[in-house]
Amino acid sequence: MPFWGIKLDHHKTTADSQTVPIPLPKTVKILMSQHMGAPCDLLVNVGDEVKVGQKIGDSAAFMSTPIHSSVSGTVKTVEDYLLASGKVCKAVVIETDGNQTVCETVQPPQVSDLASFVKAVKESGCCGLGGAGFPTHIKLNVDIKDKPIDSLVINAAECEPYITSDCRELIERPDDVIDGVEKVMKYLEIENAYICIEKNKPQAIKIMKQKTADKKNITVVSLRSSYPQGAEKVVAYSATGRIIGEGELPSAKGIIVLNVSTAGFISRYLKTGMPLVEKRLTLDGDAFRTPCNVMVPVGTAVSELVTFADGAQSGIAKLLAGGPMMGMCLYDFSAPITKTNNAILAFTEKLAKNKEPKTACIHCGRCVAACPMKLMPTELEKAYEAKDADMLRKLKLNLCMNCGSCTYVCPAKHNLAEVNQLAKALIR
Amino acid sequence: MDKMIVSPSPHVRSGTTTAKLMGHVLLALFPAIVAATIIFGGRALMLVGFCTAIAVVLERICGIIMKRPDTTGDLSAAVTGVIFALNLPPTLPFWVAFIGLFFAIVVTKQLFGGLGHNFANPAIVGRIVITLSFPAAMTTWTEPFTADVTTLATPLASKSANMLDMFLGMTSGCIGETCSVALIFGFVYLCVMKIITPTTPIAFVGTVALFSFIAGEDPLYQVLSGGLLLGAIFMATDYVTTPVTQLGKFIFGIGCGIITCVIRFYGSYPEGVSFSILLMNIVSPYIDMLCKTRPVGAKKPSKKVKEAN
The missing domain is CATH 3.40.50.11540 (NADH-ubiquinone oxidoreductase 51kDa subunit)
Incomplete structure (x- = not known):
């Protein structure tokens, strides 16, 4: 049976906008943990000179990738940074020198097998x-x-x-x-x-x-x-x-x-041989006057992007890293761009607030029809409210990928996807 | 903004609300109401208006007494009122209709927890209560286009009506059940607007047609007479009291069809649609339990997990 899915408004307003580099920021903040896996250990100290592509963090763990400097300049400070997951990792703040000198180690790798x-x-x-x-x-x-x-x-x-x-x-x-x-x-x-x-x-x-x-x-x-x-x-x-x-x-x-x-x-x-030090991002949302695609050094603060896309910080009610269905809310304009970002979306209050109140589930089955994994969000919600871990397992809660389709379609405005994420704690 | 909103994904939602869904159902019922007014006159329309208003008022009074938020805005009470009215003979006294609505809205719906928690379709329970309590009033029919009260049987009982008359609704019967074409308009509207899936009505009507054929009755006559289309399209598709999955809806429709035919052909009541839907409402949770979806790529629980539990 073909995949059916749900219909969303595409809002692909930036599909024709050529990617442009943003002006080099004065400082970048590079996190030592940018994706799932082990965080990296610092390889540089405060005061060190770094160049573009220079390895500044690495880990011996298999489930990890090294982290490179996206700019050339001086390591100003090393600070603790609170990640969205609630964990804390090290962050390297580098003051750029504006030259973007490429590191000598950046050489095409020898690959044969x-x-x-x-x-x-x-x-x-x-x-x-x-x-x-x-x-x-x-x-x-x-x-x-x-x-x-x-x-x-x-x-x-x-x-x-x-x-x-x-x-x-x-x-x-x-x-x-x-x-x-x-x-x-x-x-x-x-x-x-x-x-x-x-x-x-x-x-x-x-x-x-x-x-x-x-x-x-x-x-x-x-x-x-x-x-x-x-x-x-x-x-x-x-x-x-x-x-x-x-x-x-x-x-x-x-x-x-x-x-x-x-x-x-x-x-x-x-x-x-140039490692992953820059990302293409889509800047869009109704709080940006100039939606565009930009090439950004990893570690750039979101505030730089808000300025670049002609958005006023005061007008932004919701700031998202990622898309509107699965993106994560940012709460701080100094948050740095990581390797995994692909969009920064900013919305005014008009679009950010959920206006409709939550009402009783009417058993309409729209969430069941919408789920790409053919789960039953309405049953999962009941099982979560009953704190029934066995039933959550039976309903295959672990297959939920938090795509948000169930929440999107619910006419009673239940936060079904959120419930599934909370319920996962019960079956761990 | 001094403070930005932080909330879990998704950050966008569809515009569909319960009130909008119910509004579409009301729109889908509109052709049947218009047809009823043309066929049975102003009294029928007054009864529809009365029932709708009383249903909403009862819902609000319950809300006040039970200290629940105002739920009349979700239009579910209005839908119940209209569907209930369409199930009544055109000349039914208003006070009898009021008793039916009391059992529909107060007893069946609100005492069980309001919208989403009722085990049976409120309109059907209301109708059955007055059918059993006031059999004479509930079987007093009017000839179409006249105000003549008649004790003549409906086409379902007489088995002698013209097929075209039944299709257009020019027969005696309940306010909203006679005009098949208006009900089918509503059905197409609900399906096109994706308010309902056609599964239940098709399974229900199909089963009645097949059963009739096997039992030696005229399938088309059985489908067009009585309250079958009204029940199959508007009452057997009620979200709250019917199964969630497509397979569940299919089984629900077949069950309704079988019970309807058994009552029609072998029971002591001429009509079995409302009883069939009520009985299937009661087994709906069990159908749901048996018809869970199979998650994509799910593994059967291994023996180790079972033992651990």
Whole structure:
């Protein structure tokens, strides 16, 4: 059965806006924990000179990627930073010197086989650029003799409203994307690749179709524009028809799913050796007068972006890192951009407030029909209120990926997705 | 802003509200009300207006007494009032209708906790209470386009009505049940606006047609006569008292169809639609329990987990 999903207003107003670099900020604040996995240990001290691409944080843990300086300048302070998860990590504040001197260690890596490829990807600091931030080298580190991978799914669905940064990657750097795809296919001996793009990006689809016309193994798949088409399990199913089961990684079904910007980055890294130090972000929302796509050094404060997009801090009622469906609220304009950000959205009070009050559940079943994992949010809510952990397990709460579809469709305005997240604490 | 709003995702919501859904149901009922006014005259329209107003007033009074927030704005009481009225003979005394509404809104709905908590469709319970309590008033029919009160049987009982008359509603019967074409308009509207899925009505009507055919009755006659279309389209699709999943709705519809036919063909009442829906309302939670969705890629719990529990 095809994936159905829900219809959202796309608001892709920045789809045609060329990515522009922002003026170099005076300081950047680089976090030692930017995605899931172990935080990095500091490699620099206060007063040290650093250059662009210089490694400033690393960890011996496998589930971790090194962190590099995005600017050249001097380490001013090292401070504690409170993450959204409630944990505290170290943050390096670097004063820029304006020269953006590239570090000598930035050299194209020597890659000859899968092992050296995985090592290079780890050294690049690359993590999933779609938002979840799973370290890429772990995805690629599969035993292809034991578990061959036959399909590479490139996720360019970008189903969240407003965000167009992946769309711009396809339009502005299609050759990088294709080269990245071919590199991954080569080292992991993957037969076929599917570049999956939602139909609401016709220009990107056209460009990719032209560029891959002579490549038999790379297929451009145009997907229904419905949410959450870009969820890993959904996009893998849409491309290959295979269902990734509970607790399984895509590789168990012979699939690797990579975000399109990740593929483009891998290609550039193999050519230049420049690690992940800048991100393309979509700046949008009704509190920004100039919605746009920008290239931003990792560690830039959100306040710089608010100024760049002609937004007034006083007019912003809600500030989001990510899309409106799964993005996280920011509460501080000094928050730094991390590797996994792909959008900063700012809304005025008009759009930020939920106006409708919560009313009784009328059993309409819209949440059940909307759930991409075919869960029953209304039953999960009841089980959570009864604190019934066994029932929550039976209803497969663990499969909820917090896409928010249930909350979105609920006519009684229940916070179903939030309840699921709270309920997860009961079954841990 | 001095302080920014921090809330969990998602940060956008659809514009659909309970009140809007109920508003669509009222709109879908509009053709039936218009048809009833044309066929049975102003008295029928007055009864519809009376029932709607009383339903809303009773809902509000309950809210005040029970210290609950005002829920009349969600329009569910208005929907109950209209559907209840459409299930009444055109000449029914207002005070009888009031008793039915009392059992619908106060007993069935509010005493069980208000919208979302009632186990049975309020309009159906109200109707059954007065059918059993006032059998004479509830079987006094009017000829279409006249004010003549008749004790003649409805087409369902007489089995002699013209098919086209039944389709257009030019027969005697309850206010809203006779005009099939108006009800079908409402059905199409509800499906197009995605207020309901067609599963339950199709399963219900289909089962009645099939059962009738097997039992040697005329399927089309059985479908068009009595309150089947009104019940299948507007009462068997009530969100609160019917199953959530499509499979559940399908089973619910089949169950309604079988019970309706059993009562019609072998029971002592000429009509079984409201009884069938009430009985299936009662088993709805069990249908829901049996018809849970199967989550995508879910593993069956392993033996170890079972033992641990």
